[in-house]
Amino acid sequence: KCLIEGYERGHDAQSSLPTVDVEGQDISSLSDAPGGDNLPYEVQRAQEINRLFGPKGSPEAYDVIFDLHNTTSNMGCTLILESSKDHFNLQMMNYIKKAIAPASCLVLLNEHPLLKYSTSRSVAKHPVGLEVGPQPQGVLRSNIFEAMRVILKHALDFIELFNEGMEFPPCTVEVFWVSERIDYPRDANGNIIAMVHPNLQDCDWEPLNPGDPMFQTFDGKTIHYQGSGTVYPTFINEAAYYEKQQAFVTTRRETLLASAIRKA
């Protein structure tokens, strides 16, 4: 069972809209909350998703959900996984990367011991996020539309081959493992006092080294990255993340091993 969902009202909604962000919450706890029309839209929607495509963790849950997003960040085609041990999904990533070469797509691994990042798509056994950018909110760009269509086609090809009994041998997959959320610099009242530095803007996935420019204050001062080593920023200047107090996330590049898989 496979669901393809274009989910526009969640984390990519216009940041000025008052939204409850389902992706930041634990959906299994949401599903325990009492239902009813007076719950925020996103909570109702999350309960509905869990009822229709879950329940999460149960054998009846959907096998795969593709959760289609677009972003104002210059992330290109990004596939988002939630587990470094989901060999089915890692094999799918390897298949898609090979299929679209020489074009490229990157894999963001949202697995973190502290930053809980539980998504509505995670009711499925193999949740896959697809994030393509840059595209402003409220705009449809033909290049983004086409990129998404191509990635999804290869993903569905992979599932079909798997269902036909093809064996996928062990492989390695490069992933960008989420590390830290970086907020905008703020004054004592919580007001943002700086913008993403022009040297960092649009440079998603490019190395950010200690001492590199990171923010530029409104009066023109540069704020440098003070981390201990090289990181790879992404979701840089995503519109929907101002309200989540996130200018970008840092990641570390890792190579994961995917075991062979074959339909039982």
Place this chain on the structure above:
Amino acid sequence: KCLIEGYERGHDAQSSLPTVDVEGQDISSLSDAPGGDNLPYEVQRAQEINRLFGPKGSPEAYDVIFDLHNTTSNMGCTLILESSKDHFNLQMMNYIKKAIAPASCLVLLNEHPLLKYSTSRSVAKHPVGLEVGPQPQGVLRSNIFEAMRVILKHALDFIELFNEGMEFPPCTVEVFWVSERIDYPRDANGNIIAMVHPNLQDCDWEPLNPGDPMFQTFDGKTIHYQGSGTVYPTFINEAAYYEKQQAFVTTRRETLLASAIRKA
């Protein structure tokens, strides 16, 4: 008297929000409507602007209003005028263009016998729109912020020189004179069936010739421009204009003559 206004809730608001677009209405007629809190926000705001900075057409009206916008279109720095006979504004355009060279800014002339385009800034004697892009809604980019700051600085310098009594000799100014609004192709139910063609996307101000690709349908067909001559499209794929049924506007390039001006 000069007002600088960043006006985000009007034509650049998220297109999915239900808005009344003040810019499409005649503000002097709005000001005749009865006031009160049950009027839409934008109408109330327009009445307030007319009361504070007008009344439109009166000697007490503000001299200059700068109306600061940003756009999802790849328009760069665009100054928007409403009259081909406003020699003060044309001289200002000439001054700014020379001051920022070799960087460039373009002048869009929103003067049209049929397309009424009456803006809230038009309560001033010399209304100037400033439109900078591309910038997604809900995002602040340092390059856009800086470009806007530089243009505004030169505009204020010009006003200061004028107030000090400097004479500005006759000059010519290249403008892009608005010609036609082009809607997205739609089916019988009014649903959009095509996107801006990749060859046109981001090509604001570049010539569009009869036969050039203009839209791409969702099933991959190309729709070509059928006009009778070369035009210069702008506001291509602006988020806020989907609801106004406008994919882009066409303009024609003209050279205007500005008379000498000097403070009386």
